[in-house]
Amino acid sequence: MSGMPSARHIALAVAFAALVTLPFWMPGIYYINVSSQVLFYAIFALGLNILVGYGGLVSLGHAGLFGITAYATAYLLSMGLGHTAAILGALIISLGCTAIFAALALRATGIGFIMITLALGQIIWGLAYRWISLTGGDNGINVKTRPAPFGVDLGDPSGFYYTSLVIFLIAVVVVTIFVRSPFGAALKGTRDQPRRMNALGYHVWAIRFWACVLSGLLTAVAGILFVYYTQFISPQTTSLTASAEVLLMVIAGGPATLLGPIVGAALVVVVKNVVSGYIERWNFLLGAIFVAIVILMPEGLVPGTARLWRQGWRAFRSRRSVVLAGSAEPKP
Amino acid sequence: MSALTVSKLCKAFGGLRVTTDVNLNVEPGERRLIIGPNGAGKTTLFNLITGELTPDSGSVHLLDRDITGVPSRRRAHLGMARTYQIITLFARDTIVRNVTLALLGLSNERWNPLTVIDRNTDLIDRAHEALQRVGLRHIADRPLSQTSYGERRRVEIAMALAQNPKVLLLDEPFAGLSIDERRDVQETLRAIPRDVTIVMIEHNMDVALDFAERITLLHFGKVIVEGTRAEVVADPHTREVYLGH
Numbered sequence: 001m002s003g004m005p006s007a008r009h010i011a012l013a014v015a016f017a018a019l020v021t022l023p024f025w026m027p028g029i030y031y032i033n034v035s036s037q038v039l040f041y042a043i044f045a046l047g048l049n050i051l052v053g054y055g056g057l058v059s060l061g062h063a064g065l066f067g068i069t070a071y072a073t074a075y076l077l078s079m080g081l082g083h084t085a086a087i088l089g090a091l092i093i094s095l096g097c098t099a100i101f102a103a104l105a106l107r108a109t110g111i112g113f114i115m116i117t118l119a120l121g122q123i124i125w126g127l128a129y130r131w132i133s134l135t136g137g138d139n140g141i142n143v144k145t146r147p148a149p150f151g152v153d154l155g156d157p158s159g160f161y162y163t164s165l166v167i168f169l170i171a172v173v174v175v176t177i178f179v180r181s182p183f184g185a186a187l188k189g190t191r192d193q194p195r196r197m198n199a200l201g202y203h204v205w206a207i208r209f210w211a212c213v214l215s216g217l218l219t220a221v222a223g224i225l226f227v228y229y230t231q232f233i234s235p236q237t238t239s240l241t242a243s244a245e246v247l248l249m250v251i252a253g254g255p256a257t258l259l260g261p262i263v264g265a266a267l268v269v270v271v272k273n274v275v276s277g278y279i280e281r282w283n284f285l286l287g288a289i290f291v292a293i294v295i296l297m298p299e300g301l302v303p304g305t306a307r308l309w310r311q312g313w314r315a316f317r318s319r320r321s322v323v324l325a326g327s328a329e330p331k332p
Numbered sequence: 333m334s335a336l337t338v339s340k341l342c343k344a345f346g347g348l349r350v351t352t353d354v355n356l357n358v359e360p361g362e363r364r365l366i367i368g369p370n371g372a373g374k375t376t377l378f379n380l381i382t383g384e385l386t387p388d389s390g391s392v393h394l395l396d397r398d399i400t401g402v403p404s405r406r407r408a409h410l411g412m413a414r415t416y417q418i419i420t421l422f423a424r425d426t427i428v429r430n431v432t433l434a435l436l437g438l439s440n441e442r443w444n445p446l447t448v449i450d451r452n453t454d455l456i457d458r459a460h461e462a463l464q465r466v467g468l469r470h471i472a473d474r475p476l477s478q479t480s481y482g483e484r485r486r487v488e489i490a491m492a493l494a495q496n497p498k499v500l501l502l503d504e505p506f507a508g509l510s511i512d513e514r515r516d517v518q519e520t521l522r523a524i525p526r527d528v529t530i531v532m533i534e535h536n537m538d539v540a541l542d543f544a545e546r547i548t549l550l551h552f553g554k555v556i557v558e559g560t561r562a563e564v565v566a567d568p569h570t571r572e573v574y575l576g577h
Contacts, residue, residue: 177445177446177448178445180448180449180450181444181445181446181447181448181449182436182441182442182443182444182445182447182449182452183442183443183444183445184445184449185429185432185433185436185449186433186436186442188422188424189422189433192422192423192424193420193421193422195384195420196416196420196421196422197433197437198384198404198405199382199384199404199405199408199413199414200405200408200433200434200437200438200491200495201405201406201408201409201437201438201495202405202437202442203405204405214445
């Protein structure tokens with residue numbers, strides 16, 4: 001690699017600076033809150049991408065895990081536990097559930113895995129609706145206060161935003177390290193050639209299981225941020241639509257890329273919250289955007305844009321070199 | 333001691349008996365060739381030996397240790413490596429990453445989620461050495477998608493060799509190769525030291541006969557003839573079922 005900062009590095013530095021200064025240039029509290037949503041949905045999508053992108057395992061039950069964490073946090077808080085205890089308790093509960101989900105779903109791969117995760121997600125959704133003594137049914141559970149870690153008031157939009165940003169950046173670093181690690185390479189290997197991986201001495205099932213657990217951990221972290229953000233949890237959060245939405249974030253942005261799920265999360269959250277203020281049929285618009293992505297860049301927004309950029313750059317350079325070569329020709 | 337012993341191995345897919353009472357005894361350092369017409373059960377026998385299929389009855393011993401119930405992935409750790417008849421490589425990765433994955437499979441490092449695999453110079457150096465053995469070191473960083481069929485065959489062999497196996501199972505390593513490529517692979521195989529026992533399935537009789545010391549002829553899942561090169565070629569059964577006259 002050269003010492004010169006590449007376009008990629010500059011873009012990342014600009015994005016980082018924009019994120020850090022965001023509350024100062026965003027036109028209002030509402031938009032700061034939308035940005036917080038983008039951040040925790042991005043963590044959620046990063047978590048799902050571990051399975052979908054790097055593991056080749058498509059889950060349609062992740063909203064169930066997300067919901068379990070949110071419900072667990074809200075329930076433990078309503079029992080009178082402190083924020084720290086509730087958060088730790090919710091993490092333990094959701095990791096336990098993730099392990100059970102993984103053990104059940106990993107009996108299959110491909111379509112079978114999708115169907116089992118779909119069924120498990122629907123079970124959670126059904127329980128959220130019907131197990132009224134625990135979940136409050138349709139009424140859901142309210143969360144009365146937000147915590148104030150290290151003196152940062154999470155009741156304040158900027159405070160919540162910066163806390164989300166710190167956790168988001170940690171998640172990005174964790175995923176970056178993971179995908180470049182030997183374990184990450186092994187996970188990608190089980191995606192591409194499970195049979196060969198087994199013959200090479202890898203425990204394919206165990207690799208997939210631990211990938212599920214890491215995915216579940218990121219999902220749980222996002223779920224905790226979500227429930228503190230909305231201060232309310234209802235069965236809607238665990239629905240199939242919610243699972244599909246986060247899957248679309250990953251697929252639209254670009255599975256098996258680091259930036260893809262983040263861009264996908266930003267796209268969905270912005271259309272859902274901001275554009276819906278101007279266009280009544282925002283669902284239609286979101287659908288149209290997805291159709292456009294699938295047709296124009298089926299590999300996802302991030303890899304697709306990179307490809308178009310490279311093609312454009314190459315076309316520009318070849319034209320320029322033709323012009324230069326033409327001018328250098330000796331006159332007859 | 334023998335390197336690989338197969339006793340009374342049986343396997344049926346429904347009513348189709350693909351392996352019937354197969355016995356095989358391969359000495360350490362031996363070069364064994366398994367021949368037989370299409371559908372004779374050669375690859376099935378390999379899958380039974382490597383544990384990718386579970387036998388209905390019978391046993392498999394590796395270096396006098398009973399491995400019949402040992403999962404396939406453990407057998408790699410015990411010194412068994414194989415190549416596939418249908419190329420089974422990581423198409424999105426570079427050649428050297430393919431071999432690195434083979435090395436990583438036997439290392440405890442494979443569970444490590446915190447280091448950068450591209451900075452594991454020990455692993456990558458060893459991958460380059462394995463590629464040197466098959467003559468591909470100069471294109472180690474090329475993506476697999478930009479390699480020729482013959483080069484991929486050699487990557488298959490490099491991955492198996494990288495694992496430093498005691499018993500190496502080669503499933504048609506010459507399949508689909510041009511004459512030049514065949515010669516390259518032949519040289520690669522000839523250079524493998526004698527502490528590696530090799531069992532090879534091959535259709536191409538010229539190269540195979542040249543390589544093997546002992547030959548086992550399979551037909552309809554049964555061992556029909558077994559013996560030295562001369563014995564098997566001279567046997568009337570061989571002419572009948574294999575050479576076709």
